[in-house]
Amino acid sequence: MLNKKAQCFIDSSITMLPPFIQQRQKRVAQVMQHASGDKRFKILEAHMKRYQYRADALIEVLHKAQGLFGYLDHDLLLFIAYRLKVPTSRVYGVATFYHFFTLKPQGRHTCVICLGTACYVKGANRILAAVQTLTKLRAGETTPDQQISLLTARCLGACSLAPAVVYDGTVAPFQTSETAVEQLKGWLQHGS
Numbered sequence: 001m002l003n004k005k006a007q008c009f010i011d012s013s014i015t016m017l018p019p020f021i022q023q024r025q026k027r028v029a030q031v032m033q034h035a036s037g038d039k040r041f042k043i044l045e046a047h048m049k050r051y052q053y054r055a056d057a058l059i060e061v062l063h064k065a066q067g068l069f070g071y072l073d074h075d076l077l078l079f080i081a082y083r084l085k086v087p088t089s090r091v092y093g094v095a096t097f098y099h100f101f102t103l104k105p106q107g108r109h110t111c112v113i114c115l116g117t118a119c120y121v122k123g124a125n126r127i128l129a130a131v132q133t134l135t136k137l138r139a140g141e142t143t144p145d146q147q148i149s150l151l152t153a154r155c156l157g158a159c160s161l162a163p164a165v166v167y168d169g170t171v172a173p174f175q176t177s178e179t180a181v182e183q184l185k186g187w188l189q190h191g192s
């Protein structure tokens with residue numbers, strides 16, 4: 001327990017912090033309070049603990065967080081930054097650099113078109129164009145009814161299957177504009 005003098009000193013130190021840091025601290029406190037009542041945060045916390053809250057486990061932690069929450073919103077990134085003791089800017093940097101992370105809610109279905117070199121030379125750009133025409137989406141967008149999200153990736157690590165597209169988490173090999181459009185038409189028609 002701190003004595004009165006020490007507590008006074010800490011309180012006055014906080015109020016002396018620049019306003020934007022005070023604001024951040026306040027937001028972190030709110031997120032932590034919210035996190036205490038959400039089971040998913042508990043699972044995420046256990047995951048971070050397994051990595052001993054190491055900063056170099058950031059990608060694994062983000063991956064787990066996206067699996068639990070579906071996407072990475074600001075509060076979630078703030079929580080991770082706070083727990084791993086890394087700057088929020090770094091967490092944002094990693095989350096926005098990798099294509100498999102998303103900062104927005106995803107649709108019910110996701111279509112990830114690989115635009116890595118092997119897929120690109122085999123016509124991935126034509127697949128993307130056909131899907132964009134059909135869905136009226138640009139890469140990174142979701143249909144207004146939240147049915148389909150269209151994403152692109154740099155390389156899925158399945159170059160021998162190029163051009164590859166991931167439909168709802170399953171890699172489909174040797175895709176064409178026709179096969180992709182057929183798949184998405186099915187989603188659009190059935191809504192499931």
Ligand code: FES
Pocket residue numbers: 114115116117118119120154155156157158159160162163164
């Ligand atoms: S470039 Fe598409 S899977 Fe590697």
